Amino acid sequence: MSEQDLILGAAAGAVLLALCAMFWLVDQRRRNEARLAALRGRISELEAAADAAQASVEAFDSALLSVEDGRASLTSGEESLAICAQAMGAPPGDPQALISAFMRADPDHARRLLALFERGEACAFEAHGPKGVVAVEGRAAGALAWLRLSAVIGHDAGLPTAPRFAAFLDGRPAPAWIAAANGAPLWVNAAWLKAAGAATLDEALARGVSFDKAADSLVAEASNLGARRQTVRWTAVEGRRRAFLLTAQPLEGGGVGVWADDITETEELREGLKRHVEAHDETLNHIADAVAIFGEGKRLLFHNTAFAELWGLEPAWLVERPTHGEVLDRLRQRRRLPETVDYARWKAAELDRYEDTAAGPDDLWSLPDGRTIKVGRQPHPMGGVVLLFSDITGELRLKAQYNAQIQVQQATLDKLNDAVAVFGSDGRLRLHNEAFEQFWNVTPAQLDMAHDFEGVVDLCVPRLHDMGFWRELKGRVADPDPQARAPISGEVKTSDSRIVVYQSRPLPDGATLIAFADVTDARKLESALADRSAALAEAERLKRDFVGNVSYELRTPLTTIIGYSELLERSGENLSERGRGHAAAVRIAATQLARSIDDVLDMAQIDADEMALDLEDVDVADLIAKAAERWAGEAAAARVKIRIEHSPTIGLLRGDVRRLAQTLDHLAENAIRQTPPDGTVTLAARRGLGEVQLQVTDTGRGIPFHVQAHIFDRFIGRERGGPGLGLALVKALVELHGGWVALESEPGAGATFTCHLPEAAQGAAGHPELGF
DSSP: OOHHHHHHHHHHHHHHHHHHHHHHHHHHHHHHHHHHHHHHHHHHHHHHHHHHHHHHHHHTTEEEEEEETTEEEEEEOHHHHHHHHHHHTOOTTOHHHHHHHHHHHOHHHHHHHHHHHHHOOOEEEEEEOSSOEEEEEEEEETTEEEEEEEEEOGGGGGOOOHHHHHHHHHTOSSOEEEEOTTSOEEEEOHHHHHHHTOSSHHHHHHHTOOSOHHHHHHHHHHHHHTSOEEEEEEEEETTEEEEEEEEEEEOTTSOEEEEEEEOHHHHHHHHHHHHHHHHHHHHHHHSSSEEEEEOTTSBEEEEOHHHHHHHTOOHHHHHTOOBHHHHHHHHHHTTOSOOOSOHHHHHHHHHGGGGOSSOOOOEEEEOTTSOEEEEEEEEOTTSSEEEEEEEOHHHHHHHHHHHHHHHHHHHHHHHOSSEEEEEOTTSBEEEEOHHHHHHHTOOHHHHHHHOBHHHHHHHHTTTOOOHHHHHHHHHHHHOOOTTTTOOEEEEEEOTTSOEEEEEEEEOTTSOEEEEEEEOHHHHHHHHHHHHHHHHHHHHHHHHHHHHHHHHHHHHHHHHHHHHHHHHHHTOGGGSOHHHHHHHHHHHHHHHHHHHHHHHHHHHHHHHTTOOOOOOEEEEHHHHHHHHHHHTHHHHHHTTOEEEEEEOTTOOEEEEOHHHHHHHHHHHHHHHHHTSOTTOEEEEEEEEETTEEEEEEEEOSSOOOHHHHTTTTSTTGGGGGSSSSOHHHHHHHHHHHTTOEEEEEEOTTSOEEEEEEEESBOOTTSSOGGGOO
């Protein structure tokens, strides 16, 4: 490349460099102008803001101080500064002197201001000077501390600032808040946030929670009406149901202030009192006595059901709360008050009872219908009077009956030969009879002075010295243990060697009856009777032995007599007809005597309970047939017909066949002897309910009525022949089988003897020791 080209290239480069520099300069100038314009606009805005701030400070009578390195200077509000200095008694126009006045006014103010100047801690307080109050608010911004001062002079000097009042409400334990007209909260205190379960108001609004939905309706109602509204609401706070009195007050400038007062205890007391009153009324409605409560105005405040029923008053009329005088007038119209000559005076005296401050004595009203009413009056704690009416007609009647019963009881005790005393559970002597006084040789005056058991014992000890006996009796009287009060009895011997029987008996009312009886003569008589009883037993034994021996001794010669008489009857021509007749008579008499001896022995066995039955199944039809066969000859000789009646299915009977046959023999013999010639004797058997009836009926002369009652007694039947033991033995044998005998007879119309025998007799009837 040539030199010229180099020069031209350098020149071109210089030109391009110059052009670039020019363009850069133009761009920088444009940017500087734009920045300058922006700065001028910012300065204008700051000047406008400063003017606005100055104007706002001056508009609200506040002074603004800046503090740097402990030195204070006025930023705005010269007039407000002068007013604040006047209130604090500081020189006007000197900010530093005013701050010193704040520090001197209260040590707490000095602490707060130093914390602001040194550490930038915000503060707010009210400084009280000799002529007013200055509200101080401090904030830190960078290296400067700012103080806004507002003076409060005159009537507004006692009013707190908005921050202080907000802090005051925030410290309130019950919820308080300011709400819009629609109920939405604008400001809330800490208690509101705690009850709503939110950390801040913004969080509560975001979640849509509130203290109580009814409070929102209360706010809307107060806002619409422009008046205070109140209501009581129960709501759950921290898991517990609490009652709050909500008050909504419209505020000047808009919004509604709401505060809640916790009245849980008051409401619980109110509910408790209400339940107590209801329970009290319910209790009074269930008692038998009539109750009426009249207030200070003498009007009926309360009455129970018994009051309306006692006086027959209409419940609807009583609900209208009539006066006491109206109630008395209505009762007088219906003749349900005591009859009196001057009713007006009596009524006035009743109404004057409202002036009494103490309960008077009870009255007794005797009503025309015969009832007796006890009337009690008591002043009511809330004013007025309480009337209690008790129908004691029955009580008086019972009391009279009780008194009469006591008198009858005392008279009854006095008629007893035993000495009787009644002691109460407290040991006091309640009752005693005259025999008690005579038995222990004491007087009524001495017993009245003795009073209790110990005193009575002191009177009785001279005749009975055994103190152990008296201590045991005292335990029966005074010991509350039921086992200790168990009845006892026994015998003791007195100092004069007499035998006394005593006994104690607990009574239903807790009292104890003690009775004494002198049995000395009775014991002597018992001893004599015991000796006589032993003698009688020995005589009975001797009688049985005598009967047995005599019977045995008589049977031997009777057997000989009967044998020889039968031999004589069969001797043929060796004995004349008249002799044979005599021999037959001897045989018959001997046979009858033998049977009588057997009857005597049987009766003796039965009397001694020594006869036992040999039980077996007895064919009733065969039993009757054999009995008829045995007596057929004697019946034929007496020209009496024997007839048998029984059902073909009469069946069996459980019994002793020998004793049953003996029973039928005695009845058949008795019937044949009492039946005239051409008469009929019927042997019958019938089966009844659980029994078999054996009947012997004759057509003889019958039995007189005066004899029928004793026909089965021993030896009563002598007039009918025989020794009189036959029917008595029949009765004994039937009863030994567990049955009984009945007689039906009319004089001249024959007689019917019916033996009622159970189907199954007891085998141990004659020997009780064999029964299991």
